[in-house]
Amino acid sequence: MNKLLISITASLAMLAAAPAIAQQDTQQGAEYADPAAQNAQDANYSDSELQQFVEAQSGVMEVREDYIAKIEAADSQQEAQELQMEANDKMVGVIEEVGMDIPTYNAIATAYSSNPEVRNRVDSMM
Secondary structure, X not given: OHHXXXXXXHHHHHHHXXXXXXXHHHHHHHHOOOHHHHOOOOOOOOHHHHHHHHHHHHHHHHHHHHXXXXXHXXXXXXXXXXXXXXXXXXXXXXXXXXXXXXXXXXXXXXXXXXXXXXXXXXXXXX
């Protein structure tokens, strides 16, 4: 159950973080290369990085739980989008508060989904 929840939350967080990454992409232009895509199969994360990811996951899940009912109860599409952006900003804040940048978080989340070694290491830290 925990594995499924983390996987789902990681996916939602990656989607929610997309506007922040897109903003970085716009600011950096053609120089920006998505580390999540480049390092998706990378299993060489330090225990410290993976522990930060686990801590961020916990906070991201809390934000998601706080906002999901609000978004579903929104009176308009615009209100739902505003709440989604607010939730996104809070998720990004949670990730950055634990000392992790968004590209690294996304890369670990992708590796968690696709690399059994990373998944096992993260699961053992929970």
